[in-house]
Structure formats: structure tokens, C-alpha cells
Amino acid sequence: MQFTINRPDFVRRLNDVQRAISSKTTIPILTGIKLVLTDNGLTLTGSNADISIESFIPVTDEEAELSVVSTGAIVLQARFFSEIVKRLPEKTLSFEVKDNFQTELCSGAAAFTIKGQDANNYPRLPEIETDDQLMLDVPVLRQLIAQTVIAVSTQESRPILTGVHLVLAGGELLAVATDSHRLAQRKINLDINPNIRYDVIIPGKSLVELSRTLGEDFDQVEMRVADNQVLFLAGNTAFYSRLLEGNYPETSRLIPTTSSTKAEFNAPSLLAAIERASLLSHESHNNVVKLALTPEDGNVMISSNSPDVGNVEEALNTESVSGEALEISFNPDYMKDALRSFGQTQIRIAFTSALRPFTLVPTEDDDQFIQLITPVRTF
């Protein structure tokens, strides 16, 4: 195995694949990066057993300037290999595997020889062939991930809740996540064959990594689902994640359909007020913020109180407030996550009672996106 390549461009490809590689893995060979060179190009693979990222550099890629001398495959310790490639002095990297997996990396006057491992010992990625692939706009998918992944559980006591439930039916993609204290649900209408059906649970961590991997570089991504794996294909990058197995709880009945008090806010200004109030609630032991709505006077007050530390109160700017008077307490960190997911928009919060979950929706397109938060009983 021997090739030369444009070193700065190769560093970027290594960075992409390294996202999947963890130094904490219990499978030693997965601390390595696999390089497979054919006459068509070079494939880099990184994996942490949950997710795998594969990046293909074709010989036709002008920026990569890949020149194949002889084909082959090797696994190299990922962090160490990347550090060396980054630090080498010149534009061109020469790469050659010699006897006993000894790999020589040369650039300018610097020559490294490092130990590699047999690529045959590296786990194989599944082949996912399907006719039911789905094309998604990357900005839409990244928004969907950002809006739902905040509500996945970080506790391993109910593993199924660490994932986002994705259901495709009748041309509508529904994404739901809940940690049983809060819930996030986003719908997207797709212009596709309405007979394609999916029902999968993707680990939240995988989706966060997928979102970072897609970044701003791609317009569209193709999604393919197999028995226990999902594959996202964008350009020459393939992102694999395992799926969570089991039945996701039925969530639609959790979302209230009626309300007794409603208020409209500018999401960023409400977020700023919640952030202020949470400074105080974070210093106290119960981390609770109170909202007092008095529709009669058009007043909404936010407050938090901790006998040891102090108290805070602030009159909020509302676009409108209607219905019955209400005092309700909640964890401000859930509210912050929810408000950030709306961006620079107007939102409507609908309450039923001080002990029932309340919902946040955008004032426009209010059936596409909903955040639900369970209040905290303080009496």
C-alpha cells in the first residue's frame, strides 16, 4: 500500500472520520482508523461501535491530489496518526506500508515510521441496500435534530428514552423525544411516495454527531434503514448508527388538546429572563422558577426565591395573555432548552393547571413543532 496525497486536505478528511473514534472504547482496534486504498481511491473508516463514519477520497478529487502507487489496507492508531499528519512540514504526504505493518509517513525532510495493525481485524460495516431510501434537506434535518434531541433522556435506566423516535407514514416524518419530564415533537411533510414507512429509534448521541458531521457542507442527505442500523449518505461521507431496539412509548396522548391560560412571548426575551432567574434557582436546592400570570391586568411575573441566597423577580413583556389567573413552577433548565430550540420567533405557551404539563408552540405553523414541560409541585 503506497500513495501520496495533499496533506492539508487529508487532515480535513481525518478530522471528519475521527468524530466517530473514542479513546474510551473497550475494543482496542477501534482506537484506530482504517485506511483502504484501491485503484479508485482511499476509504477512511472510524467507529466507536455505536456510530461509524466512512469517508471516501476518489482519485478524481482534484483537491485531494491522491496518487495511488500500490493498493492495500492498514489500521493506524487514530490520534497519534492524525497528530503526525497535522504536524508534518510540507504540502505533500507520502504514505507507504512496509513489512510487518510498519508504516512510513514522509513529508519534506521529516520521516516517521509507526506501527500499524492488520486491517482484516477491523470490524466490518453492514451493507445497507434498500429501495426505500429517503432524501432529506440537511438544514431541515439538522433543525429537527436540534429541536428534539434536547428532550432525550441521559439516564440509562430506560435506554429506549435515550433515542429519538422517528416515524415516517403517509409522507409525514414525525420525530419525538421525551425523558418523561419533558417532550419535544417535530413534524416534517415530505414530497415522497406515501407508501414508504419507517419506524425507528435512533440514539440521541448519534444524531448530535450526525448533525456535526453534516455541518454546513452538504445540501442533501440520503437516509437508509436496515434491521438494526441506519445509514446517512452525503457526498462521499457515510454515517452509520445502530438503532435502539424495543417499543417506544405511545406519546401522542401526553400532549394536552385544551388549555385554560395562554400567553405569547418573544422567545429570546423570555429566554433571557429565565436565564436570569435560573442564576438564583441554581444556587438553591430545588432549582425552581415561578411564573405568575394575571390575564386580567395583562401581567406576567417571573420569580425565584431561596432563603439562603436571595430572591429575584421580573415583570415580563408579553405579546398577549388570556384565560384564567395561574401560578406555576418549573425547572428553568427545561424551559431554557425548549426556548433555545425556537430560535428568533414568537411562541405561545398554553397552560391547563399548576400541576399539568404545559406546551410551547411557535405562533406560526403551530402544528409542526411542540415542546411540552411538566411543572414542579411546590406546595
Place this chain on the structure above:
Amino acid sequence: MQFTINRPDFVRRLNDVQRAISSKTTIPILTGIKLVLTDNGLTLTGSNADISIESFIPVTDEEAELSVVSTGAIVLQARFFSEIVKRLPEKTLSFEVKDNFQTELCSGAAAFTIKGQDANNYPRLPEIETDDQLMLDVPVLRQLIAQTVIAVSTQESRPILTGVHLVLAGGELLAVATDSHRLAQRKINLDINPNIRYDVIIPGKSLVELSRTLGEDFDQVEMRVADNQVLFLAGNTAFYSRLLEGNYPETSRLIPTTSSTKAEFNAPSLLAAIERASLLSHESHNNVVKLALTPEDGNVMISSNSPDVGNVEEALNTESVSGEALEISFNPDYMKDALRSFGQTQIRIAFTSALRPFTLVPTEDDDQFIQLITPVRTF
């Protein structure tokens, strides 16, 4: 105690003083920031017992827009207070101490009440009056700190070596630091009364904080020394540090005056090569890099070898190399620190033998600045 102030400007002053405050202090009141308001202005004080920073905001400061309603003093928990001031919504902050040290912070519609402490319980800073103050150019002082502080010891086994030894005599300021494996020495000629004499040891950590505090904001700083404290005054900021007590070892005899092999390098290119070689030495257990100089052929080779990991070698670009052939091994991390302290300059390295310390000096002004490194025996 009551005042109003320009909040964004006040945030900057708080940040300056907070450098001195550590949450890890064993003296509870030092987690607080002291505010003292007189008719002349507001003084903020932060301290971690080793260093103290005082910032004065005069009523005449137009950016601060300080308006005094009534004078007084209070101590507030520093981190919490700063977070609140940063998060408040409007340009103006109203500050009022009420009964029982309860302090009200208002801005726009937000009102915080937080618990304060009696300012009489806050330790007093020493008053340092002297006729022998020293004016120093801030860029020169910061360079002197950066060039010497790298060599202070981080081990508390010999506390005196955790400081930089500053000696002023005959109008020359000499700064020396050593951790017994390496040494850094810098001289500055000052245009002052040659009869002023200082001999102090300032903790390295204090000098690093001083350098950050001075930043790019000040041109000149005044230095005053008392029995066990040093004070640096710049604008309305006062920086106090305790001094280390004891006798600093005699270091001048450690610096060799002759050499048998010399080589000149461009500091940044040598640094890049050392950084590459150290990637490999860091993976092995002894962390050693070898330099082989062959003046006859004009060759300098750097190499590192670890049987478990691999090896690296690189032919270095030298400006000149003369004297006897030599192989010498050293800790590349000491070399990296030393080379960084030279910036973008040409340097000369002078060796006596494989087991004797070698020196690095700039090729110009070679009597003003010297770095010394002890080699590692590898046979």
C-alpha cells in the same frame, strides 16, 4: 450604600478583579468581592491571599457613569454577583445595600435581592509607601515574565524555586528562574537612579496573573516593594503579590562560558521539528529526543525512537554549525518552552558535551537573554 453605574463597563471592571478570586480558597470571605463606595468613587477588591487586585472607578470616569447616592461598603459572593450583573437586561445598574447586608440589584424590570457580608470582615491590603518606586514599560515587563516564568518549578518541594528572582542593581534589572533542570535569565537596562536596589523573589503564578491583568491596556506600570509584598500600579488598577521568603540559589556559575559545538537555527522552524519529534517521544516512556550534529558535513539530525511505537528522524535546516561532532539527548518539552520564548528570531545553541547543560541565546543581543537546558543521559 447606593449608586448607579454603566452596567457593561462595570462588567469589565468586575472581570479584572475576579482574576484574583478563587473558589478554592480556604478563607470563605475571599470567595467574595469587596465594594467600597466613597464620594470619590468605587473600589473593587478581589484576593486569593497570594495575590490581590484592586480596581478604582472614579466618579469622574465618563465611561463608568458612576453616580453616588450614599457611601458604604459590602462584600458579595463574587461569581454569583458577576453572573447576575452580566445577565441583567438594561444599560444601567442600580445598586443598593439595605438592612442586614441585603443588597438589591435592579436593571430594567428585573430586581435581584442577594445576601451580602460585612466588609469589616474582609482582610486589609498592606499600604506600600516608598520613594524607590520603579517605572517599567508594560510590553518589556510582559516579555520578561514570559521568558523567565517557563523555567520556574511547579514542585512545592523547594518553594523558593517556584518564584522568579528579580535583582535590581546599578540600573540593571536581572530576572532568573530555574527548576534545577533548566534555567532562564533575562536582563533589562533601565534609565533610573543606579542607587536603587531590589532583591526579591516573586511567585511565578503571581507574575503570570500580573501579565494577564496588564494585558494590552497599559503602557507603563509602577513597581513598589515592601517587606513581604510587591505592588504593581497601572492606571486605576493595583496588583499586589506576596513575596517568597528565603535565599535564592546562586545561579550565575551554572551558565557555561565556553563551548565546543555551536549551531544557529531559525527558532520557529526548529520548534516545529521538535514538536514533530515530541509526538513520538511522548508515546514512549522516557520522553527523549536526540540531536546529532556533524559540523564537518554541515548536518544536524533530530531523531526519536521508541521500540513499541515507532521512530522519527528529520534533517534540520541550520544557518551554521561549527565545532566538534556531538550527539546529545534532552527532554523536548523543555526545548519547546525555551524556543517559544524567543519568538520569530534566529538563535544560537552552544554545547559543551553530551552531559553538560547547553545554552540558547538570540544571535543578536546575546548577552540580554539566555535559556539553559540540562541534557538527559541515555547510555
